[in-house]
Amino acid sequence: METKQQRAIIVGVELQHDDHFAYAMEELRNLAAACEIEVIGELTQKASRINPSHYLGTGKVQELARLLEEDEEAAVIFNDELSPSQIRNLEADLDRQVIDRTVLILNIFAERAKTKEAQLQVEVARLQYLLPRLSGMREALGRQGGGAGLKNKGTGETQLELDRRRIEERITALQRELHSMVLRRQLQRKQRHKNEVPVVCLVGYTNSGKSSLMNALVDTYHPGEEKEVLAKNMLFATLETAVRSIELPDHKTFLLTDTVGFVSRLPHHLVKAFRSTLEEVAEADLLVHVADSADPQVAQHMEVTTETLKALGADGIPTIFAYNKADLAGRPYPLVEGDTLSLSATERKGIDELTDMIRARVFTDFIRCEILVPYDRGSLVSYFNENAHIRETSYEEEGTRLLLECKLSDYEKYKNDFTELSREA
Structure with missing residues (x-):
């Protein structure tokens, strides 16, 4: 039916x-x-x-x-x-x-929450909203408890206190569970910093195409690996932070994070409940502020996002402004102008340009150099082949000559094991 x-x-x-x-x-x-x-x-x-x-x-x-x-x-x-x-x-x-x-x-x-953490966060927000509204729900019960004399007086009030206590206890239990998840995520973040993997965070208004953009990057550099996230033309399709490792052809790796979309006048209960998830944004090395350029209210959306980032303490992080859905907006794309890029995630146009912009901003600790590795240090050549971008390889009498781009930390770690022929910062 x-x-x-x-x-x-x-x-x-x-x-x-x-x-x-x-x-x-x-x-x-x-x-x-x-x-x-x-x-x-x-x-x-x-x-x-x-x-x-x-x-x-x-x-x-x-x-x-x-x-x-x-x-x-x-x-x-x-x-x-x-x-x-x-x-x-x-x-x-x-x-x-x-x-x-x-x-x-x-x-x-509540409808969109799929992960355990998102479901807990939504329930906390719902119960916090419900708590001050209990008296209205219990009014009818209170009236029934009146009657002559004092014998039944306060039945509704007693029930109200029981309900309130149960809800408060439930909120405390949920917050305790969420806290352990937050600690686990903080530990993961510390590990990422330890591994020196830069974090790039997609932020923006709900339904601006952040998840589609993440899928476009994942599909470009990891085709067939089924690492895509849910992307739908609806408000709040993404409620949980998704993190994907993106490895570029030159062996540079960064973590790409997709976050919950912002909306004007987001209820304070939800902001509070999702704050721990959104803290991921404040820890990022680079933000990609995704905007739906086909929406007539794009300027207003970007203003809301900027204000939300400010509230999270993330307004000082370097930012790329990605005007998505340029194919629907009738604006030229792909087009790079300073920190701004017009692109279409669904058409996969502008992905290379975005990658170049990300590369230029997060991989600043890389150097280009020409080195000579003795033949008895062949394991070092293998290491650089896996962890650096080898531009040229030739075999000399004294060893293997490599023209490469590598992390400064790797260069410093192994500099006693090779001879430097030239270096470019």
């Missing part, structure tokens, strides 16, 4: 000096679509402040009630996080399900 798609009316209050209101409402439509909710109407109000009891003014609540009469099953989605009393009052007056922006995003995250 076919299930009926849920329908809803979206509602927002435009405060003074809010230049991004129209965009926020459009994004709310997209968030609803990501939850498979059909938006059948929209109601907005201009105001100097949010109504503390109903979010909207009295007249607008009545107008909303009239709109809802046209569809008996439609819910209402609000463009802000509502307080417990606002939800309670609106549901009482409208007799409909009331959903706020935070619940919408939490639902999407």
Whole structure:
């Protein structure tokens, strides 16, 4: 049997000096679509402040009630996080399900979370959102506990305290489990630094094509190895940090990290819950800020990403700006202009240019040199063949002559085992 798609009316209050209101409402439509909710109407109000009891003014609540009469099953989605009393009052007056922006995003995250860590993070955020809203849910129970005298008084309140304690205990247990995962990831990060493998992090607005770009790089340098990540044309397709090792033809290796996409007004519960995952960004050697150049709101998206990076303490990291989906935007590509690149991840055009830009920024500790390795140190020639970029090899009377590009640390480690003929920093 076919299930009926849920329908809803979206509602927002435009405060003074809010230049991004129209965009926020459009994004709310997209968030609803990501939850498979059909938006059948929209109601907005201009105001100097949010109504503390109903979010909207009295007249607008009545107008909303009239709109809802046209569809008996439609819910209402609000463009802000509502307080417990606002939800309670609106549901009482409208007799409909009331959903706020935070619940919408939490639902999407819950649906998309695939790894254990992402699922735990979403549950923590959901419970933290639920905690202050328990009283509304328990009000009916409290009323039942009234009656004459004091005999049954407080039954609802006692139940409320039990619920609150259970939720707080659950949050503590989840946070303990998450903490052990964070420690494990910190250990992995220390190991990477020890191995001197540079980390390149893909950041950007949700659905800008970060995962597609990661797959394009993986497919270019590791074809057929099935290391691709999920890439879909939807909001928050990626909720877990994916790390892939990319080995270039010249034996240079870097770690490429794909992160959760950003969104405007991301609920603070989620930012807090996902902070440990996003800390990966602050540890990177280079950021690739991926933007959907075909989206009319690309400038706004990039601003949100920049502000989020600032909040994470990652605003000082060297950055490449990758304008993705250039094929849909009608802009010339591949095109490099300073720290900016126009490309198309799906068409695999601009990948070589991006690789060159990454190479120039993260492999600064490499030197070019010409060396002569004695024949009795043949193992060193094998080592450089595997770990350096050999440009030329010839066999002289005294040993093997190599023209190569290698890590400065390798050069310093083995410099007593060969004769240097020339060196270029």
